[in-house]
Amino acid sequence: MVSRKPTYDNPIIHKLLPKVIRILLLTLLIASCGPKNSTAPDTTQLLVVESTIEREKGEGSPGGIPNLGATCYMNSVLQILKTFYLPRINEKDDELGKSLQSLMQVIADDKEVANKAEATAVFKALHSQFGWTTDLSEHQDAQELIGHLFDWMNLPTACTQSKFVEPTTHEERSSRSDPWRIHPVALPTEKDKISAMQDLFKQSIAPEDMYVKFRNTDTLDSKVKKFKELKNLDSLYSKILILQLNRFETKGGARLADGTYSKDFTKSKLGQAVQSPMSLVIKKDQTVEKDRKTRYTLAAFILHTGDSADGGHYVAYVKKEGRWICYNDNHVNVVSDAEAENNAKQAYLFFYQPSRPRRAE
Template identity: 25%
Template structure:
């Protein structure tokens, strides 16, 4: 990989070039450094103009100087988020501050990757694991992807940097892992890709890379179904019970589905056709799946895209399907798991009752200067014997990946992530604070940004300590916390 010098006006840039990649990747590197879009770049190497698709007739040796001509795009400022270039925080409309969330540069239809990275790296356990990660080898693509994510995570969380990150190494490794993502249009630019496909594969490769190095957080993302199948045409056919792991749930958007939970439930019970040993032929079976293990983090795909035979294209279901900030998965769990979830759910009820009582006292006795009780402990969200599980069935929304457009191979993807209890929208380079109401309005129904992938994390239960005022009700007694 030769290091060359690119002369652009009065500037000279030192750039590493991978000639095994297409020239468009090189032009994307220059775009990240100069803000000159690839379609505006004219690159001359020893009198020859570099095309987007081929290095034919061009040789680059270490130290070669080439010339680039082209004007940079104007930098757009986010109108709602006030940032201070000398600070690591963002000013919110209510005057509070949250840590700086850096944008990611779009290298040409790479918004799908940017939205996935912002959502996935916002998961606390992922960021912590990547900070501790040290590649024992770089022999597999999962090692390369994990290392690229580690470096990118460091750049995104750096308090000393304020400009958007250019994910060049990440994009190159993503193309090696998923060659279909390097497809180009007739004009030579990268094709838009499916963000959910990217999310699922990036998560799989990262978890494998971490596991191979001795850091196993897979259990924070892996759930388990218990599946029962019963023949509907012959009662003497033995019922079949199996288990199946999952890393994502799907919400199918049929005509009847108006809410996330009903879209998930709809496919947990279905009728299938399979062979019956007693009848010696295919027969109708009922198939019912219940959740036997809930992971700490749950990603859910809103199944919005389908193949339209008439036009031979991928079409989009625009319908409005509501999703909640707080998700309760209790009704979709097996009876045995429901029994295990009840103690922590009782603790949540105690917490909510105490908050209501405290607000009542503040309202009734304003002159007593009663203040909100901030003296509490956060209880574990996993069962003691099962790290990485969810022990209550309750989840809180942490990220939404949206799509704006009519087809999966077009349009625009954006990440909406929760940072320190504030919502932030990450639209490639632009980052701004938004309200929870704006996030809930992403449920669909038109050509606006529409929720496509939802990422939920565990609800954290607080056990409050008694305040000095004897009238305060103790909250979440120890015996209510025990788990059978």
């Protein structure tokens, strides 16, 4: 008798095989989902729960931040942090760092607009970190806030090296070093004196005559000439040079114990335009190193609009991929080079980047 080899062309086998395979797969799936460990979480359920929690979308343009009352100063500063200082923020793990990271993740690359909850979390964290105001309707100074944030990030500093020289003998009587992250530049109070940014910067480190008492035993102040030079500009974070124009002038008054000022205290806005703000050159003889000069290009600025020093509105402008972007709270739009330059003439804070590698000239 000749035995037959098994064949898989039998129609009955073809019909039953898929059902058998499905039963086996289902059995294996049930076994794998069984309680292997009583403390292990049910990841299937966790994934389902997490997928149902969606972030509430904000209102406005992608990349924008909502104004919570009078928080435009905060929003303009946050846009600057997003552009230049995000790596440093990502190193922080405290309440402020985590709230900033959550917000920055949303507005990064101008993909989405932040919602009120995300902006509020940052605002509350500022109070926890710095004792910042809790009043959403209270106008604040953008420079003061960014200064606190720079301290919190522990950013490196440059400094102004000052020498006090006796004018007749040319003897150096004293010297000092003043560290800074934001370099102050005085704006002429006379409206008819409109100067270029280059001239204003030069004036900020120009020699000046002054009277100084060097010892407690001195009966009279000594007349000296003060010479100033910049040092360690390359130490600034990402080599960003920040200039602050004194747009707000204060006169008289005294700060009281409760943080307010006496009645004779006044604060006014200086609205003069500054010419040629888009570039800046620091010459080698203006630095302690005296090795080379640096050409800078304006990369961003913060503008304060309005005539009142205690009100008005803050807006940030940032140049990205050759285009100027205006960040006006939760409204974001591209502006022309001409419009950006015109607004930069009235700006308060200027952020310059080296436009080319430093070289000896």
